[in-house]
Structure formats: structure tokens, C-alpha cells
Amino acid sequence: VVPIGYVVLFGLIITRMINTILLATPKPHTPRPPNAIRRPEMEAWKQGLISWLSISWATEWVTRWGNMTHASAVSVKADELDGLGDPDDEPTVGYKRLLVIWDEEIKKFGLKHASVIRVMLRFVTL
Incomplete structure (x- = not known):
């Protein structure tokens, strides 16, 4: 028997993921200065546990490079990726x-x- 809390939490996470996938629009890539590194995973962690667990920090990457119909045309360059995690880590x-x-x-x-x-x-x- 699964506790109802786990079912509700799982439902919230899945709902947020599906909602984000369906409503996400690709943002054009704008180059930034070399020293300006965003840390989307850390930003999501600061927003809350649900935000981090739903992998909302990867949504921007998925909408930019997650096109399955033309996967061979997708090439991700290292300078296009942001920093991961906390800088203290x-x-x-x-x-x-x-x-x-x-x-x-x-x-x-x-x-x-x-x-x-x-x-x-x-x-x-x-």
C-alpha cells in the first residue's frame, strides 16, 4: 500500500513536468559574456524542492536541443551549457x-x- 502523500507528490511533479513540456517555447540563444555563468540547477533549488525535483532547471535545455525529429541536426557546444549545481560544490x-x-x-x-x-x-x- 502506497501512502497517499507519495501519490500526491508524484502527481504534482508529473503534472508540472507535462505542463512545462506542453507550454514551453524555445528561447533564442543569446551569447553572454564568458564570466556570466548561469546556474539553473541552483536557481531551481532556491525556488523549492518541487521545482528542483521536477527538473525544471533542464527545461531550457530540453526546449532548445530536445527535438527528436531532427536529433542528428542537434549539436550542443560546451559554451552553450550553463554551470551545474552550486558554485561551492x-x-x-x-x-x-x-x-x-x-x-x-x-x-x-x-x-x-x-x-x-x-x-x-x-x-x-x-
Whole structure:
């Protein structure tokens, strides 16, 4: 037996997806400066969980490149894609954060008693 809440949530997500697909119109591609990176996934996350779960952040890409009748004519260039996720989740940012936490761990407990598990817990919960 499936709880009614899951059915309602699933129905809302599917309804939003279908509504977006049917009402979406392709937007013309406008080049932007190289430093101006949009992060549609992060924008959707800030709008709310339902917006993010319904993959509304990918709608712009689907309407631009999702033409199944002429799929061979579609070519996506890397500079046409936006940034994904949160900028704080980029590898270099994460590496620097992890290094700072590891250095703090060594200062506090010494190299012999430093705990990778403690560092990882701090890294994922901060």
C-alpha cells in the first residue's frame, strides 16, 4: 500500500513536468559574456524542492536541443551549457575546504591521532 502523500507528490511533479513540456517555447540563444555563468540547477533549488525535483532547471535545455525529429541536426557546444549545481560544490572549492578542515584536525589532535572520519563528517555537515 502506497501512502497517499507519495501519490500526491508524484502527481504534482508529473503534472508540472507535462505542463512545462506542453507550454514551453524555445528561447533564442543569446551569447553572454564568458564570466556570466548561469546556474539553473541552483536557481531551481532556491525556488523549492518541487521545482528542483521536477527538473525544471533542464527545461531550457530540453526546449532548445530536445527535438527528436531532427536529433542528428542537434549539436550542443560546451559554451552553450550553463554551470551545474552550486558554485561551492566545484572540485577546487571543495578541495580547499577539505584541506583547511584537515589542517585544523592535525593542529588539534596531531598527525598520529587525526581522524579521516571526523574530517569527513565536518566536511559534509558544514
